[in-house]
Protein backbone atom coordinates (compact mmCIF):
# COMPACT_ATOMS: atom_id res chain seq x y z
CA UNK A 1 0.00 0.00 0.00
CA UNK A 2 1.46 3.31 -1.00
CA UNK A 3 0.61 6.39 0.97
CA UNK A 4 1.43 9.80 -0.44
CA UNK A 5 0.96 13.04 1.36
CA UNK A 6 0.99 15.28 -1.63
CA UNK A 7 0.86 18.63 0.06
CA UNK A 8 0.42 20.22 3.44
CA UNK A 9 -3.07 19.86 4.82
CA UNK A 10 -4.88 23.13 4.57
CA UNK A 11 -8.44 23.11 5.79
CA UNK A 12 -10.70 25.81 4.56
CA UNK A 13 -12.80 27.02 7.48
CA UNK A 14 -16.02 25.60 6.04
CA UNK A 15 -14.49 22.10 6.24
CA UNK A 16 -12.89 22.44 9.66
CA UNK A 17 -15.58 20.60 11.62
CA UNK A 18 -17.75 17.72 10.53
CA UNK A 19 -21.35 18.41 11.34
CA UNK A 20 -23.69 15.66 12.63
CA UNK A 21 -25.07 13.30 9.97
CA UNK A 22 -27.81 15.00 8.00
CA UNK A 23 -30.28 12.33 6.88
CA UNK A 24 -32.81 14.78 5.49
CA UNK A 25 -30.80 16.94 3.08
CA UNK A 26 -31.59 17.04 -0.65
CA UNK A 27 -28.85 14.76 -1.94
CA UNK A 28 -28.23 13.95 -5.58
CA UNK A 29 -28.52 10.37 -6.82
CA UNK A 30 -25.07 8.76 -7.26
CA UNK A 31 -26.16 7.60 -10.75
CA UNK A 32 -28.20 9.18 -13.54
CA UNK A 33 -30.15 6.00 -14.28
CA UNK A 34 -33.06 4.58 -12.23
CA UNK A 35 -31.81 2.85 -9.07
CA UNK A 36 -32.41 -0.90 -9.08
CA UNK A 37 -30.67 -2.85 -6.33
CA UNK A 38 -28.71 -6.06 -6.72
CA UNK A 39 -27.74 -5.99 -3.05
CA UNK A 40 -28.67 -4.06 0.08
CA UNK A 41 -27.09 -2.90 3.32
CA UNK A 42 -26.34 -5.54 5.94
CA UNK A 43 -26.58 -8.55 3.65
CA UNK A 44 -24.64 -11.51 4.97
CA UNK A 45 -21.46 -11.98 2.93
CA UNK A 46 -18.39 -14.18 3.52
CA UNK A 47 -16.51 -12.72 6.55
CA UNK A 48 -18.39 -9.39 6.46
CA UNK A 49 -21.73 -7.65 6.36
CA UNK A 50 -22.39 -5.78 3.12
CA UNK A 51 -21.67 -2.15 3.99
CA UNK A 52 -23.40 -0.44 1.07
CA UNK A 53 -25.94 -0.92 -1.68
CA UNK A 54 -25.18 -2.49 -5.05
CA UNK A 55 -26.81 -0.47 -7.83
CA UNK A 56 -27.41 -2.35 -11.08
CA UNK A 57 -25.99 -0.86 -14.27
CA UNK A 58 -27.76 -2.90 -16.98
CA UNK A 59 -24.86 -5.37 -17.11
CA UNK A 60 -22.67 -2.65 -18.62
CA UNK A 61 -19.88 -0.32 -17.57
CA UNK A 62 -19.50 3.39 -18.19
CA UNK A 63 -22.53 5.06 -16.54
CA UNK A 64 -21.97 8.48 -15.00
CA UNK A 65 -21.30 8.56 -11.26
CA UNK A 66 -22.31 11.80 -9.56
CA UNK A 67 -21.26 13.30 -6.24
CA UNK A 68 -24.33 13.22 -4.00
CA UNK A 69 -23.50 16.61 -2.43
CA UNK A 70 -20.93 19.40 -2.34
CA UNK A 71 -17.64 18.38 -0.78
CA UNK A 72 -14.17 17.21 -1.65
CA UNK A 73 -12.53 13.96 -2.72
CA UNK A 74 -10.78 12.80 0.48
CA UNK A 75 -9.31 9.47 -0.59
CA UNK A 76 -8.51 7.72 -3.85
CA UNK A 77 -7.62 4.06 -4.00
CA UNK A 78 -6.83 1.96 -7.05
CA UNK A 79 -6.37 -1.74 -6.45
CA UNK A 80 -6.56 -4.95 -8.45
CA UNK A 81 -8.89 -6.45 -5.82
CA UNK A 82 -11.38 -5.29 -3.17
CA UNK A 83 -13.14 -2.07 -4.21
CA UNK A 84 -10.95 -1.74 -7.35
CA UNK A 85 -10.97 1.93 -8.36
CA UNK A 86 -12.78 3.73 -5.55
CA UNK A 87 -13.50 7.34 -4.63
CA UNK A 88 -14.25 8.68 -1.15
CA UNK A 89 -15.95 12.07 -1.09
CA UNK A 90 -16.26 13.98 2.20
CA UNK A 91 -19.31 16.19 2.69
CA UNK A 92 -18.42 18.09 5.90
CA UNK A 93 -21.64 20.13 5.80
CA UNK A 94 -23.62 16.90 6.13
CA UNK A 95 -21.30 14.85 8.35
CA UNK A 96 -20.96 12.08 5.77
CA UNK A 97 -18.54 10.52 3.32
CA UNK A 98 -19.91 8.96 0.14
CA UNK A 99 -18.05 6.03 -1.44
CA UNK A 100 -18.18 4.94 -5.11
CA UNK A 101 -16.52 1.55 -5.71
CA UNK A 102 -15.58 -0.72 -8.63
CA UNK A 103 -15.31 2.31 -10.97
CA UNK A 104 -14.22 1.88 -14.56
CA UNK A 105 -12.44 5.22 -14.35
CA UNK A 106 -12.47 8.62 -12.72
CA UNK A 107 -13.29 11.85 -14.52
CA UNK A 108 -11.65 15.23 -15.09
CA UNK A 109 -9.37 16.63 -12.42
CA UNK A 110 -9.84 13.53 -10.25
CA UNK A 111 -8.55 11.31 -13.05
CA UNK A 112 -5.60 13.67 -13.63
CA UNK A 113 -4.74 13.72 -9.93
CA UNK A 114 -4.88 9.91 -9.77
CA UNK A 115 -2.68 9.39 -12.82
CA UNK A 116 -0.15 11.89 -11.50
CA UNK A 117 0.05 10.00 -8.19
CA UNK A 118 0.38 6.69 -10.03
CA UNK A 119 3.22 8.05 -12.15
CA UNK A 120 4.96 9.38 -9.04
CA UNK A 121 4.65 5.95 -7.44
CA UNK A 122 5.45 4.23 -10.76
CA UNK A 123 2.71 1.80 -9.79
CA UNK A 124 -0.98 1.39 -10.59
CA UNK A 125 -1.98 0.60 -7.00
CA UNK A 126 -2.22 3.70 -4.81
CA UNK A 127 -4.13 4.59 -1.66
CA UNK A 128 -3.90 8.31 -1.02
CA UNK A 129 -5.51 10.82 1.29
CA UNK A 130 -6.33 14.12 -0.38
CA UNK A 131 -6.18 17.50 1.36
CA UNK A 132 -9.55 19.22 1.78
CA UNK A 133 -8.86 21.99 -0.71
CA UNK A 134 -7.37 19.95 -3.57
CA UNK A 135 -10.32 18.24 -5.29
CA UNK A 136 -13.53 20.13 -4.58
CA UNK A 137 -16.69 18.70 -6.12
CA UNK A 138 -20.20 20.04 -6.51
CA UNK A 139 -23.49 18.27 -5.90
CA UNK A 140 -24.31 16.30 -9.07
CA UNK A 141 -20.81 16.68 -10.57
CA UNK A 142 -19.72 13.67 -12.61
CA UNK A 143 -16.74 12.22 -10.75
CA UNK A 144 -16.30 8.85 -12.44
CA UNK A 145 -17.77 6.09 -14.56
CA UNK A 146 -19.33 2.90 -13.23
CA UNK A 147 -17.35 -0.28 -13.79
CA UNK A 148 -16.44 -3.75 -12.64
CA UNK A 149 -12.94 -3.22 -11.19
CA UNK A 150 -11.49 -5.06 -8.20
CA UNK A 151 -13.36 -7.98 -6.67
CA UNK A 152 -16.61 -7.16 -8.44
CA UNK A 153 -18.05 -10.07 -10.40
CA UNK A 154 -20.46 -8.12 -12.63
CA UNK A 155 -20.72 -4.44 -13.60
CA UNK A 156 -22.41 -2.41 -10.84
CA UNK A 157 -21.88 0.52 -8.47
CA UNK A 158 -21.14 -0.37 -4.87
CA UNK A 159 -22.26 2.78 -3.07
CA UNK A 160 -21.71 3.59 0.60
CA UNK A 161 -22.50 6.42 2.96
CA UNK A 162 -20.28 6.62 6.02
CA UNK A 163 -20.47 8.79 9.10
CA UNK A 164 -17.25 10.77 8.60
CA UNK A 165 -16.27 11.01 12.28
CA UNK A 166 -16.47 7.24 12.96
CA UNK A 167 -16.10 5.89 9.41
CA UNK A 168 -19.04 3.64 10.29
CA UNK A 169 -21.04 2.78 7.18
CA UNK A 170 -24.71 3.77 7.49
CA UNK A 171 -27.65 2.22 5.67
CA UNK A 172 -27.94 4.45 2.55
CA UNK A 173 -31.73 3.94 2.55
CA UNK A 174 -31.90 5.97 5.79
CA UNK A 175 -31.22 8.96 3.55
CA UNK A 176 -34.64 9.41 2.03
CA UNK A 177 -33.41 10.47 -1.42
CA UNK A 178 -32.93 6.77 -2.17
CA UNK A 179 -36.49 5.52 -2.32
CA UNK A 180 -36.75 2.08 -3.87
CA UNK A 181 -40.11 0.64 -4.90
CA UNK A 182 -40.79 -2.25 -2.59
CA UNK A 183 -44.14 -3.88 -1.88
CA UNK A 184 -42.83 -7.44 -1.39
CA UNK A 185 -42.55 -8.70 2.18
CA UNK A 186 -39.54 -10.73 3.32
CA UNK A 187 -39.55 -14.44 2.58
CA UNK A 188 -39.06 -16.81 5.54
CA UNK A 189 -37.34 -20.11 4.84
CA UNK A 190 -36.10 -22.05 7.78
CA UNK A 191 -36.14 -22.06 11.55
CA UNK A 192 -33.41 -23.58 13.70
CA UNK A 193 -33.42 -24.37 17.41
CA UNK A 194 -30.03 -24.65 19.16
CA UNK A 195 -29.24 -25.89 22.66
CA UNK A 196 -27.01 -23.27 24.32
CA UNK A 197 -24.66 -22.92 27.23
CA UNK A 198 -24.99 -19.95 29.60
CA UNK A 199 -22.44 -18.07 27.42
CA UNK A 200 -24.47 -18.58 24.26
CA UNK A 201 -22.18 -21.31 22.92
CA UNK A 202 -24.00 -23.87 20.83
CA UNK A 203 -23.92 -27.44 22.13
CA UNK A 204 -22.86 -29.58 19.11
CA UNK A 205 -25.35 -32.12 17.75
CA UNK A 206 -28.21 -30.46 19.63
CA UNK A 207 -29.77 -28.59 16.76
CA UNK A 208 -33.26 -28.93 15.24
CA UNK A 209 -34.08 -27.58 11.77
CA UNK A 210 -37.72 -26.79 11.07
CA UNK A 211 -38.95 -25.96 7.53
CA UNK A 212 -41.26 -22.95 7.27
CA UNK A 213 -44.35 -23.22 5.05
CA UNK A 214 -46.43 -20.53 3.45
CA UNK A 215 -50.18 -21.04 2.92
CA UNK A 216 -51.92 -18.16 1.19
CA UNK A 217 -49.51 -15.63 2.64
CA UNK A 218 -49.48 -17.06 6.17
CA UNK A 219 -46.17 -18.42 7.40
CA UNK A 220 -46.30 -21.39 9.74
CA UNK A 221 -44.54 -24.56 10.81
CA UNK A 222 -46.05 -28.05 11.02
CA UNK A 223 -48.68 -28.14 13.83
CA UNK A 224 -47.51 -24.63 14.78
CA UNK A 225 -45.44 -26.38 17.43
CA UNK A 226 -41.88 -27.56 18.00
CA UNK A 227 -41.31 -30.25 20.60
CA UNK A 228 -38.01 -29.84 22.41
CA UNK A 229 -36.58 -32.86 24.24
CA UNK A 230 -35.97 -32.14 27.93
CA UNK A 231 -32.22 -32.79 27.53
CA UNK A 232 -31.96 -29.61 25.37
CA UNK A 233 -32.63 -27.65 28.53
CA UNK A 234 -30.11 -27.05 31.30
CA UNK A 235 -30.10 -25.17 34.56
CA UNK A 236 -28.16 -22.04 33.45
CA UNK A 237 -28.22 -22.36 29.66
CA UNK A 238 -31.20 -22.54 27.39
CA UNK A 239 -32.13 -22.57 23.75
CA UNK A 240 -31.55 -20.07 20.98
CA UNK A 241 -33.38 -19.56 17.70
CA UNK A 242 -32.08 -18.95 14.21
CA UNK A 243 -34.03 -17.88 11.14
CA UNK A 244 -33.15 -17.77 7.49
CA UNK A 245 -35.02 -15.08 5.56
CA UNK A 246 -34.41 -12.87 2.55
CA UNK A 247 -36.05 -9.97 0.78
CA UNK A 248 -36.58 -8.80 -2.81
CA UNK A 249 -37.40 -5.40 -4.28
CA UNK A 250 -40.10 -4.90 -6.93
CA UNK A 251 -37.82 -4.25 -9.90
CA UNK A 252 -35.43 -7.19 -9.56
CA UNK A 253 -35.19 -10.81 -8.54
CA UNK A 254 -31.88 -10.33 -6.72
CA UNK A 255 -31.92 -11.90 -3.29
CA UNK A 256 -31.30 -9.19 -0.70
CA UNK A 257 -31.06 -9.13 3.09
CA UNK A 258 -33.75 -8.20 5.59
CA UNK A 259 -33.77 -4.87 7.44
CA UNK A 260 -35.21 -5.68 10.85
CA UNK A 261 -35.89 -8.88 12.74
CA UNK A 262 -37.62 -9.16 16.11
CA UNK A 263 -38.08 -12.26 18.23
CA UNK A 264 -40.77 -12.08 20.93
CA UNK A 265 -41.67 -14.37 23.80
CA UNK A 266 -45.29 -13.66 24.70
CA UNK A 267 -45.32 -9.84 24.77
CA UNK A 268 -41.61 -9.40 25.51
CA UNK A 269 -38.93 -8.64 22.94
CA UNK A 270 -36.21 -11.23 23.33
CA UNK A 271 -33.84 -10.14 20.54
CA UNK A 272 -33.81 -7.48 17.83
CA UNK A 273 -31.45 -6.97 14.93
CA UNK A 274 -31.58 -3.90 12.72
CA UNK A 275 -29.37 -2.91 9.79
CA UNK A 276 -28.81 0.82 10.33
CA UNK A 277 -25.08 0.92 10.97
CA UNK A 278 -22.03 -1.28 10.71
CA UNK A 279 -18.57 -1.01 12.25
CA UNK A 280 -15.66 -2.27 10.16
CA UNK A 281 -13.83 -3.36 13.31
CA UNK A 282 -16.71 -5.65 14.26
CA UNK A 283 -17.96 -6.68 10.81
CA UNK A 284 -16.06 -9.99 10.76
CA UNK A 285 -18.16 -11.07 13.76
CA UNK A 286 -20.66 -12.03 11.10
CA UNK A 287 -19.00 -15.41 11.62
CA UNK A 288 -20.66 -15.59 15.03
CA UNK A 289 -23.82 -13.67 14.07
CA UNK A 290 -24.81 -16.16 11.39
CA UNK A 291 -24.76 -19.95 11.65
CA UNK A 292 -21.26 -20.27 10.21
CA UNK A 293 -21.35 -24.05 9.80
CA UNK A 294 -24.70 -24.00 7.96
CA UNK A 295 -23.32 -21.41 5.56
CA UNK A 296 -20.10 -23.33 5.00
CA UNK A 297 -21.93 -26.59 4.42
CA UNK A 298 -24.90 -25.52 2.31
CA UNK A 299 -24.70 -21.73 1.78
CA UNK A 300 -27.83 -21.20 3.89
CA UNK A 301 -27.75 -17.81 5.61
CA UNK A 302 -29.21 -18.11 9.10
CA UNK A 303 -29.38 -15.11 11.42
CA UNK A 304 -28.93 -16.19 15.05
CA UNK A 305 -31.38 -14.42 17.37
CA UNK A 306 -29.03 -14.80 20.33
CA UNK A 307 -25.41 -13.91 20.87
CA UNK A 308 -22.34 -14.95 22.77
CA UNK A 309 -21.04 -12.63 25.47
CA UNK A 310 -18.14 -11.53 23.18
CA UNK A 311 -20.28 -10.36 20.25
CA UNK A 312 -19.92 -6.54 19.87
CA UNK A 313 -21.78 -5.98 16.58
CA UNK A 314 -23.75 -2.69 16.53
CA UNK A 315 -26.90 -4.26 15.01
CA UNK A 316 -28.66 -5.50 18.15
CA UNK A 317 -31.13 -3.07 19.65
CA UNK A 318 -32.82 -4.76 22.52
CA UNK A 319 -32.24 -8.15 23.90
CA UNK A 320 -33.04 -9.93 27.10
CA UNK A 321 -30.29 -12.25 28.32
CA UNK A 322 -28.52 -12.13 24.94
CA UNK A 323 -31.50 -13.95 23.40
CA UNK A 324 -30.91 -17.14 25.38
CA UNK A 325 -34.27 -18.62 26.38
CA UNK A 326 -34.26 -20.66 29.56
CA UNK A 327 -36.77 -23.50 29.26
CA UNK A 328 -38.34 -25.72 31.90
CA UNK A 329 -39.32 -29.27 30.96
CA UNK A 330 -43.04 -29.77 30.67
CA UNK A 331 -43.73 -26.11 29.88
CA UNK A 332 -44.65 -24.37 26.68
CA UNK A 333 -43.74 -20.97 25.25
CA UNK A 334 -45.41 -18.72 22.65
CA UNK A 335 -42.88 -17.18 20.26
CA UNK A 336 -43.20 -14.76 17.35
CA UNK A 337 -40.74 -13.70 14.69
CA UNK A 338 -41.52 -10.43 12.98
CA UNK A 339 -39.28 -9.76 9.97
CA UNK A 340 -39.47 -6.50 8.05
CA UNK A 341 -37.88 -4.78 5.07
CA UNK A 342 -36.90 -1.13 5.07
CA UNK A 343 -40.30 0.29 4.11
CA UNK A 344 -42.09 -1.88 6.66
CA UNK A 345 -43.46 -4.80 4.65
CA UNK A 346 -43.34 -7.56 7.23
CA UNK A 347 -43.71 -11.30 7.59
CA UNK A 348 -44.80 -12.97 10.82
CA UNK A 349 -44.13 -16.46 12.10
CA UNK A 350 -45.86 -17.44 15.35
CA UNK A 351 -45.34 -20.82 16.96
CA UNK A 352 -45.27 -22.72 20.23
CA UNK A 353 -42.19 -24.34 21.71
CA UNK A 354 -43.09 -27.24 23.97
CA UNK A 355 -40.32 -28.45 26.28
CA UNK A 356 -41.17 -32.11 26.81
CA UNK A 357 -41.23 -33.70 30.25
CA UNK A 358 -38.01 -35.44 31.27
CA UNK A 359 -34.56 -34.97 32.73
CA UNK A 360 -32.67 -31.81 31.85
CA UNK A 361 -29.15 -31.72 30.45
CA UNK A 362 -26.28 -31.71 32.93
CA UNK A 363 -23.90 -28.81 32.34
CA UNK A 364 -20.82 -30.93 31.91
CA UNK A 365 -19.81 -30.34 28.28
CA UNK A 366 -16.70 -28.28 27.31
CA UNK A 367 -19.20 -25.62 26.18
CA UNK A 368 -20.55 -25.28 29.71
CA UNK A 369 -17.27 -25.45 31.62
CA UNK A 370 -13.53 -25.12 30.92
CA UNK A 371 -11.95 -28.31 29.71
CA UNK A 372 -8.27 -29.01 29.09
CA UNK A 373 -8.93 -30.40 25.58
CA UNK A 374 -10.53 -27.13 24.38
CA UNK A 375 -9.48 -23.54 23.73
CA UNK A 376 -11.77 -20.68 24.84
CA UNK A 377 -12.44 -17.30 23.20
CA UNK A 378 -12.08 -15.41 26.50
CA UNK A 379 -8.46 -16.58 26.93
CA UNK A 380 -5.12 -15.77 25.27
CA UNK A 381 -2.80 -18.65 24.41
CA UNK A 382 0.91 -19.22 23.81
CA UNK A 383 2.17 -22.61 22.68
CA UNK A 384 5.90 -23.13 22.27
CA UNK A 385 8.11 -26.13 21.71
CA UNK A 386 11.30 -26.84 19.77
CA UNK A 387 9.13 -27.38 16.73
CA UNK A 388 6.56 -24.58 16.75
CA UNK A 389 5.44 -21.32 18.33
CA UNK A 390 1.82 -20.13 18.38
CA UNK A 391 0.57 -16.90 19.93
CA UNK A 392 -3.14 -15.99 20.05
CA UNK A 393 -4.74 -13.00 21.75
CA UNK A 394 -8.13 -12.99 23.47
CA UNK A 395 -11.20 -13.20 21.22
CA UNK A 396 -9.30 -14.71 18.30
CA UNK A 397 -12.23 -17.04 17.71
CA UNK A 398 -15.90 -17.19 18.73
CA UNK A 399 -16.82 -20.41 20.48
CA UNK A 400 -14.79 -23.13 22.25
CA UNK A 401 -12.66 -25.09 19.76
CA UNK A 402 -10.86 -28.40 20.12
CA UNK A 403 -7.25 -27.98 21.23
CA UNK A 404 -5.44 -29.54 18.27
CA UNK A 405 -1.69 -28.80 18.28
CA UNK A 406 0.23 -31.49 16.40
CA UNK A 407 3.58 -31.44 14.70
CA UNK A 408 5.04 -34.07 12.39
CA UNK A 409 7.88 -33.72 9.87
CA UNK A 410 7.83 -29.93 9.92
CA UNK A 411 4.05 -29.76 9.44
CA UNK A 412 2.03 -28.12 12.18
CA UNK A 413 -1.68 -28.75 12.52
CA UNK A 414 -3.35 -26.11 14.68
CA UNK A 415 -7.09 -26.25 15.23
CA UNK A 416 -9.71 -27.36 12.78
CA UNK A 417 -9.74 -25.54 9.43
CA UNK A 418 -13.56 -25.59 9.48
CA UNK A 419 -13.68 -23.28 12.54
CA UNK A 420 -13.74 -19.51 11.86
CA UNK A 421 -10.97 -17.24 13.16
CA UNK A 422 -11.66 -13.63 14.13
CA UNK A 423 -8.28 -11.98 14.82
CA UNK A 424 -4.94 -12.68 13.17
CA UNK A 425 -2.44 -14.65 15.27
CA UNK A 426 1.22 -15.64 14.97
CA UNK A 427 2.59 -18.99 13.83
CA UNK A 428 6.35 -19.63 14.03
CA UNK A 429 8.26 -22.63 12.68
CA UNK A 430 12.00 -23.45 12.70
CA UNK A 431 13.50 -23.16 9.22
CA UNK A 432 14.46 -26.62 7.91
CA UNK A 433 18.12 -27.16 6.83
CA UNK A 434 16.98 -27.80 3.28
CA UNK A 435 15.67 -24.28 2.72
CA UNK A 436 18.10 -22.28 4.91
CA UNK A 437 20.01 -21.24 1.78
CA UNK A 438 16.84 -19.49 0.54
CA UNK A 439 15.95 -17.55 3.67
CA UNK A 440 14.55 -14.56 1.77
CA UNK A 441 12.25 -16.76 -0.34
CA UNK A 442 10.42 -18.44 2.54
CA UNK A 443 6.65 -18.46 2.87
CA UNK A 444 4.39 -19.99 5.51
CA UNK A 445 2.12 -22.31 3.58
CA UNK A 446 -1.44 -23.21 4.63
CA UNK A 447 -2.65 -26.42 3.04
CA UNK A 448 -6.35 -25.60 3.25
CA UNK A 449 -7.08 -23.07 0.53
CA UNK A 450 -3.50 -23.24 -0.81
CA UNK A 451 -2.56 -19.97 0.91
CA UNK A 452 0.86 -18.36 1.37
CA UNK A 453 1.65 -16.00 4.26
CA UNK A 454 4.68 -13.72 4.17
CA UNK A 455 6.39 -13.09 7.50
CA UNK A 456 9.81 -12.47 9.00
CA UNK A 457 12.92 -14.57 9.70
CA UNK A 458 14.44 -14.40 13.17
CA UNK A 459 17.21 -16.66 14.53
CA UNK A 460 16.48 -19.39 12.00
CA UNK A 461 12.75 -19.34 12.74
CA UNK A 462 10.07 -17.98 10.43
CA UNK A 463 7.06 -16.14 11.89
CA UNK A 464 3.94 -15.04 10.04
CA UNK A 465 0.51 -13.68 10.93
CA UNK A 466 -2.39 -15.94 9.87
CA UNK A 467 -6.18 -15.87 10.16
CA UNK A 468 -7.01 -19.52 9.71
CA UNK A 469 -6.78 -22.78 11.59
CA UNK A 470 -5.34 -25.68 9.63
CA UNK A 471 -2.10 -27.32 8.49
CA UNK A 472 0.99 -25.09 8.28
CA UNK A 473 4.49 -25.70 6.90
CA UNK A 474 7.38 -23.67 5.55
CA UNK A 475 8.19 -23.67 1.88
CA UNK A 476 10.14 -21.55 -0.55
CA UNK A 477 8.99 -19.64 -3.58
CA UNK A 478 11.86 -19.27 -6.06
CA UNK A 479 9.78 -18.97 -9.21
CA UNK A 480 9.15 -15.57 -10.74
CA UNK A 481 5.69 -14.65 -12.07
CA UNK A 482 4.90 -15.80 -15.59
CA UNK A 483 4.28 -13.16 -18.21
CA UNK A 484 3.14 -13.70 -21.74
CA UNK A 485 2.30 -11.12 -24.39
CA UNK A 486 -1.30 -11.31 -25.63
CA UNK A 487 -0.51 -9.39 -28.83
CA UNK A 488 1.53 -10.35 -31.88
CA UNK A 489 4.85 -8.59 -32.20
CA UNK A 490 4.13 -7.85 -35.82
CA UNK A 491 0.93 -5.99 -34.97
CA UNK A 492 1.15 -2.24 -35.09
CA UNK A 493 0.38 -1.50 -31.42
CA UNK A 494 -1.47 1.63 -32.40
CA UNK A 495 -4.02 -0.55 -34.15
CA UNK A 496 -4.71 -2.08 -30.73
CA UNK A 497 -6.54 -0.29 -27.98
CA UNK A 498 -4.18 -1.71 -25.40
CA UNK A 499 -1.15 -3.89 -24.90
CA UNK A 500 -1.85 -6.79 -22.58
CA UNK A 501 0.02 -9.67 -21.02
CA UNK A 502 -1.23 -12.69 -19.12
CA UNK A 503 0.25 -12.81 -15.62
CA UNK A 504 0.40 -15.67 -13.10
CA UNK A 505 2.28 -16.45 -9.92
CA UNK A 506 2.43 -19.88 -8.39
CA UNK A 507 2.81 -19.27 -4.63
CA UNK A 508 3.38 -15.94 -2.89
CA UNK A 509 1.34 -13.88 -5.38
CA UNK A 510 1.83 -10.74 -7.49
CA UNK A 511 3.11 -7.66 -5.65
CA UNK A 512 4.44 -5.27 -8.30
CA UNK A 513 4.09 -4.78 -12.02
CA UNK A 514 5.12 -1.98 -14.35
CA UNK A 515 5.67 -1.13 -18.00
CA UNK A 516 8.45 1.05 -19.37
CA UNK A 517 8.53 2.31 -22.98
CA UNK A 518 11.91 3.71 -24.01
CA UNK A 519 12.79 3.75 -20.31
CA UNK A 520 9.77 5.84 -19.30
CA UNK A 521 7.18 4.46 -16.87
CA UNK A 522 3.74 3.75 -18.37
CA UNK A 523 0.65 2.98 -16.33
CA UNK A 524 0.05 -0.76 -16.28
CA UNK A 525 -3.18 -2.07 -14.71
CA UNK A 526 -3.68 -5.51 -13.20
CA UNK A 527 -7.04 -7.28 -13.54
CA UNK A 528 -6.78 -10.30 -11.25
CA UNK A 529 -10.07 -11.82 -12.44
CA UNK A 530 -8.62 -12.18 -15.93
CA UNK A 531 -4.99 -12.81 -14.79
CA UNK A 532 -4.03 -9.93 -17.03
CA UNK A 533 -1.96 -6.76 -16.96
CA UNK A 534 -2.65 -4.13 -19.59
CA UNK A 535 -1.77 -0.62 -20.66
CA UNK A 536 -3.58 1.69 -23.01
CA UNK A 537 -1.37 2.73 -25.89
CA UNK A 538 0.11 6.17 -25.61
CA UNK A 539 0.75 8.25 -28.71
CA UNK A 540 3.99 6.80 -29.96
CA UNK A 541 6.10 8.26 -32.74
CA UNK A 542 6.61 6.03 -35.78
CA UNK A 543 9.70 3.85 -35.48
CA UNK A 544 11.25 1.41 -33.05
CA UNK A 545 10.41 1.47 -29.34
CA UNK A 546 11.97 -0.45 -26.46
CA UNK A 547 9.43 -1.98 -24.13
CA UNK A 548 10.21 -3.48 -20.75
CA UNK A 549 7.65 -5.12 -18.52
CA UNK A 550 8.42 -6.06 -14.91
CA UNK A 551 6.48 -8.38 -12.61
CA UNK A 552 7.54 -9.21 -9.06
CA UNK A 553 6.04 -11.58 -6.50
CA UNK A 554 5.77 -11.04 -2.74
CA UNK A 555 9.18 -12.57 -1.97
CA UNK A 556 10.97 -10.58 -4.67
CA UNK A 557 11.22 -13.05 -7.56
CA UNK A 558 11.21 -10.88 -10.63
CA UNK A 559 10.37 -11.48 -14.27
CA UNK A 560 11.43 -8.93 -16.86
CA UNK A 561 10.51 -9.07 -20.52
CA UNK A 562 12.35 -6.72 -22.82
CA UNK A 563 11.26 -6.35 -26.40
CA UNK A 564 10.93 -4.02 -29.32
CA UNK A 565 7.78 -2.86 -31.01
CA UNK A 566 7.58 -1.15 -34.35
CA UNK A 567 5.15 1.64 -34.93
CA UNK A 568 4.49 2.38 -38.58
Ligand SMILES: [Zn+2]
Pocket residue numbers: 039050052053054157158159
Ligand atom coordinates in the same frame (compact mmCIF):
# COMPACT_ATOMS: atom_id res chain seq x y z
ZN1 LIG B 1 -21.42 -4.11 -2.87
